Amino acid sequence: MPSPSLSVRALEALPEVRPGDDLAALIVAANDGRPFAADDCVVVSHKVVSKAEGALVELAAVEVSERAAALAAELDKDPQLVQVVLDGTAEIVRARRGVLICRTHHGFVCANAGVDRSNVAEGWAVTLPADPDGSARRLRAALPGRPAVVIADSFGRAWRHGQAEIAIGCAGLRAMADERGATDRHGRQLEATVIATADHVASAADLMRQKASGQPAVVVGGLGGHVTAEDGPGATVLVRAAAEDLFGA
Amino acid sequence: MPSPSLSVRALEALPEVRPGDDLAALIVAANDGRPFAADDCVVVSHKVVSKAEGALVELAAVEVSERAAALAAELDKDPQLVQVVLDGTAEIVRARRGVLICRTHHGFVCANAGVDRSNVAEGWAVTLPADPDGSARRLRAALPGRPAVVIADSFGRAWRHGQAEIAIGCAGLRAMADERGATDRHGRQLEATVIATADHVASAADLMRQKASGQPAVVVGGLGGHVTAEDGPGATVLVRAAAEDLFGA
Secondary structure (H helix, E strand, C coil): CCCCEEEEEECCCCCCCCCCCCHHHHHHHHCCCCCCCCCCEEEEEHHHHHHHHCCEEEHHHCCCCHHHHHHHHHHCCCHHHHHHHHHCEEEEEEEECCEEEEEECCCCEEEHHHCECCCCCCCEEECCCCCHHHHHHHHHHHCCCCCEEEEEEEECCCCECCEEEEEEEEECECCCEECCCCECCCCCECCCCEECHHHHHHHHHHCCCCHHHCCCEEEEECCHHHECCCCCCHHHHHECCHHHCCCCC | CCCCEEEEEECCCCCCCCCCCCHHHHHHHHCCCCCCCCCCEEEEEHHHHHHHHCCEEEHHHCCCCHHHHHHHHHHCCCHHHHHHHHHCEEEEEEEECCEEEEEECCCCEEEHHHCECCCCCCCEEECCCCCHHHHHHHHHHHCCCCCEEEEEEEECCCCECCEEEEEEEEECECCCEECCCCECCCCCECCCCEECHHHHHHHHHHCCCCHHHCCCEEEEECCHHHECCCCCCHHHHHECCHHHCCCCC
């Protein structure tokens, strides 16, 4: 009997996504019009979600506050970009030359509050979706077959080089698998086994995506019981509150 | 033309691994004796590697230092266990009731310096392999077909709930994919795109593993150019030096 197997495949490149575009329709077209399986998860780079939702800022039109100007000078960054970052920031976690780590209004801790100028037209920046779990729910409802949906972004880590892929939003996926009740073969309770499943799905998807060539959507198939009929609480459950972080008081 | 696709499948459960066991032979048997493909990566939970290498400690035989005794009392932890943790620790990053985050001698930052009592006989603890990249290279050399090898563990994150799967060792896999030279479709340089590929492979594997039922080995197939003929520098390249961490001076 073959073991159950997970599959991960990137969809064809999408055309450049513009505000108001029907992202679900573009994803279905990239899947040759076929519906998805009920235990598929469609993993989408947040950037196309932001673009479809109009979460774009023309930098030349940004009015720069005194605080942003001072911070930009200190860090050697573009003042307009720093203003957009501050608009998305609840708390600056770390600022030093070239580096600005922020806790966003959603509670994500990431560089530049997730504001990015790559894969966007010159002179513009793309910001994070305002409500990534809501975006995931809407996208799920619009995709034939109603697969789970993860909206992904790449975040740096405190103690490791390289960026890890993170689920900033999801629908229909158990974002965390809590195995703390389970016992091992010795009858001993498993220690510390709450697994960030949604982040693992995002990471698996990233292995097949060519970032430079416009392949923002990846289908992870065979997720079985990780996928749920209900949309569930989304990826918000993975956000550690500031007071609970591993450096908190 | 079907898109290239990644596959992830768990091997059958291994028997309980004991010091001196031939882990490669156990893994091959769990793969029904078949060789692996050259662009497969065999992802193995560190715990079976540690057990085969004898990285096990009988807690009753541990002599507890004054420092370990004081710390154990302060944190409400087992003194012998705390001693084993301190033996593997270069620096304590965070200590509070029930929580001990350590930088290991390898440079990994994780709870309890990776020392764990689950999936091990009562009264014993398993420690991290002394040289996980070396362990990965030896395992690769012993596996038919010479697939890439990742040795994985689950680490907590500073700002997110749930554990993420991490490559503590690897051989034959580009641990990081550096796309910083690449440009997007707008001709703009991609920002901050050094991707922790080995951690993503570990994460993908974890989606198919049942931790409680002894399935420590997972085969990730179809990794293509991520797999290299040379063993390469291993997962050490993913370790951020203490002085460079996002909280450093």
